[in-house]
Amino acid sequence: MRRLTTTVSVISCAHGDAWFGMTATAVTSVCAEPPAILVCINGTSAIHSPLISSKRFCVNMLRVGQEAVSQAFSGKLKGMDRFTAGSWSQSDGGLPYLETAQANLFCRTEQVVPFGTHSIFIGAVEWVQLADRIEPLLYEDGRYVRSAGLLEGTEPT
Numbered sequence: 001m002r003r004l005t006t007t008v009s010v011i012s013c014a015h016g017d018a019w020f021g022m023t024a025t026a027v028t029s030v031c032a033e034p035p036a037i038l039v040c041i042n043g044t045s046a047i048h049s050p051l052i053s054s055k056r057f058c059v060n061m062l063r064v065g066q067e068a069v070s071q072a073f074s075g076k077l078k079g080m081d082r083f084t085a086g087s088w089s090q091s092d093g094g095l096p097y098l099e100t101a102q103a104n105l106f107c108r109t110e111q112v113v114p115f116g117t118h119s120i121f122i123g124a125v126e127w128v129q130l131a132d133r134i135e136p137l138l139y140e141d142g143r144y145v146r147s148a149g150l151l152e153g154t155e156p157t
């Protein structure tokens with residue numbers, strides 16, 4: 001899987017008075033009708049149990065320059081201290097979201113499928129917030145990289 005280049009996201013949720021967040025690259029579109037995505041979360045991670053209880057989560061897709069946010073949410077910081085990395089707000093629905101992410105996908109958990117060490121959370125996307133600039137923070141072969149356009153001048157499909 002080191003050969004699979006992926007956008008780095010932080011999965012966030014709220015449970016009780018606390019916020020939880022974790023860096024994840026196992027984030028994939030499931031379908032557009034209805035809009036749904038999946039995220040794979042290790043059962044040993046601190047966010048796993050609050051994610052199951054809260055039934056709502058936000059996928060915050062990071063952009064270039066947010067490497068420190070990724071590091072904070074993958075072990076460098078713990079608990080609520082993680083939210084000192086980057087500028088975080090609370091949505092009307094009570095979900096923490098990264099204001100400067102390139103995209104925030106606000107989801108309602110529809111299914112949780114346990115498999116091996118992980119659980120696959122399938123979320124219905126209820127609301128999306130997009131930044132104008134698309135400059136994803138990518139992860140490849142254990143390091144952060146950026147994307148480069150090919151076939152410049154062509155229209156996006």
Ligand SMILES: Cc1cc2nc3c(=O)[nH]c(=O)nc-3n(C[C@H](O)[C@H](O)[C@H](O)COP(=O)(O)O)c2cc1C
Nearest residue numbers: 022023024025026040041042045046073074075139
């Ligand atoms: C770039 C990157 C991607 C990661 N992707 C995932 C992932 O998709 N799912 C997962 O369970 N852990 C993933 N991790 C590991 C967790 O972020 C890390 O183990 C985290 O510290 C676990 O949360 P905890 O410290 O709150 O228990 C990733 C880590 C990094 C650095």
